[in-house]
Amino acid sequence: MGDGPSELIMLTTGLIVAALVSGLLLSTWDTMSQGLEKQGEQEIKNAKTRASLVSDPSAISWDNTADEAFIFVQNSGKISLNIDSTYIFLDGNGMTVTPIDAVGVTWSTGVVVKFKIESLTDLTFAADTPYFLSVGVSSLSYSPVGTHSFTEVVRLDVS
Amino acid sequence: MLGGLNCLKRRDNWLAGSSVAGMVVGTVFIVIFASATVTMVDIVNKAQLAAQVELPDPEIILVSVVWDEVDTLTYTITNTGSEAVKIEHIFLSEDNADPFSCSTLTRTPSLTYIFPGETISAVEAGLGASPSRAFLVVFEYSSSVAVTT
Numbered sequence: 001m002g003d004g005p006s007e008l009i010m011l012t013t014g015l016i017v018a019a020l021v022s023g024l025l026l027s028t029w030d031t032m033s034q035g036l037e038k039q040g041e042q043e044i045k046n047a048k049t050r051a052s053l054v055s056d057p058s059a060i061s062w063d064n065t066a067d068e069a070f071i072f073v074q075n076s077g078k079i080s081l082n083i084d085s086t087y088i089f090l091d092g093n094g095m096t097v098t099p100i101d102a103v104g105v106t107w108s109t110g111v112v113v114k115f116k117i118e119s120l121t122d123l124t125f126a127a128d129t130p131y132f133l134s135v136g137v138s139s140l141s142y143s144p145v146g147t148h149s150f151t152e153v154v155r156l157d158v159s
Numbered sequence: 160m161l162g163g164l165n166c167l168k169r170r171d172n173w174l175a176g177s178s179v180a181g182m183v184v185g186t187v188f189i190v191i192f193a194s195a196t197v198t199m200v201d202i203v204n205k206a207q208l209a210a211q212v213e214l215p216d217p218e219i220i221l222v223s224v225v226w227d228e229v230d231t232l233t234y235t236i237t238n239t240g241s242e243a244v245k246i247e248h249i250f251l252s253e254d255n256a257d258p259f260s261c262s263t264l265t266r267t268p269s270l271t272y273i274f275p276g277e278t279i280s281a282v283e284a285g286l287g288a289s290p291s292r293a294f295l296v297v298f299e300y301s302s303s304v305a306v307t308t
Binding site for chain 1: 180181184188191192195198199202203205206207208209210212214215245247248250252254255257258260292294296298299303
């Protein structure tokens with residue numbers, strides 16, 4: 001007599017437990033999928049975001065009095081960059097970056113932008129000494145924002 | 160006797176019902192997990208696309224840069240790579256002067272693109288003195304030569 005209802009209870013309990021465990025597993029699975037998807041999108045965006053130095057690294061003019069120089073950078077990637085998101089470090093010193101003659105923030109592929117870089121603190125660089133110049137750029141489009149940075153050894157033509 | 164048989168029959172019905180329900184639920188779970196697996200594999204495959212992004216990979220070399228007595232500088236440029244390159248993406252500079260696009264110079268032949276294997280000459284006029292070195296950049300490729308007279 002009691003076999004039927006007890007099996008029903010066991011079946012129901014089993015189904016509830018299975019549903020709970022499955023829900024948990026699917027939730028974890030979904031989180032992993034979303035993470036992988038976002039990571040993949042980020043990697044693709046980063047791969048398309050590139051920039052390179054156009055200025056001759058062996059002779060970059062640096063004004064020791066005004067603490068400034070002019071750097072030319074080309075968008076060598078596959079997507080447009082945001083000019084205003086560019087950052088530049090010279091010998092580890094963060095520079096104030098001002099785009100010259102640039103209209104808007106869109107920086108198309110192949111286009112070269114001239115940047116005035118200046119230090120807010122007094123810097124004195126020596127001629128014929130190698131320094132590290134680091135440039136970072138970001139994509140114009142969001143979700144996600146692609147980023148790229150490169151570092152080159154440069155020789156300054158100090159004045 | 161009949162009561163006992165009915166009880167057994169009912170028990171068999173419960174068992175059959177449980178089995179069918181278990182199979183249905185199991186099948187549903189298998190379908191859900193299979194679908195989730197397929198989705199995840201698809202996402203993983205998409206993530207691999209990052210490695211397949213093809214960036215411009217030009218190879219343009221400065222063959223020579225010759226200074227002329229009439230204050231002109233003649234650049235000879237060859238595309239030694241495997242892809243056509245837009246001339247306006249090629250930038251030249253001398254010594255520590257500002258770089259400028261090759262498209263601003265008078266070119267022979269006057270091409271918009273330089274294809275693999277092609278060579279062009281570009282003339283820059285109106286220079287006061289001969290520079291010592293010329294530098295070419297196109298995307299992440301650069302080339303440099305000493306200026307000859």
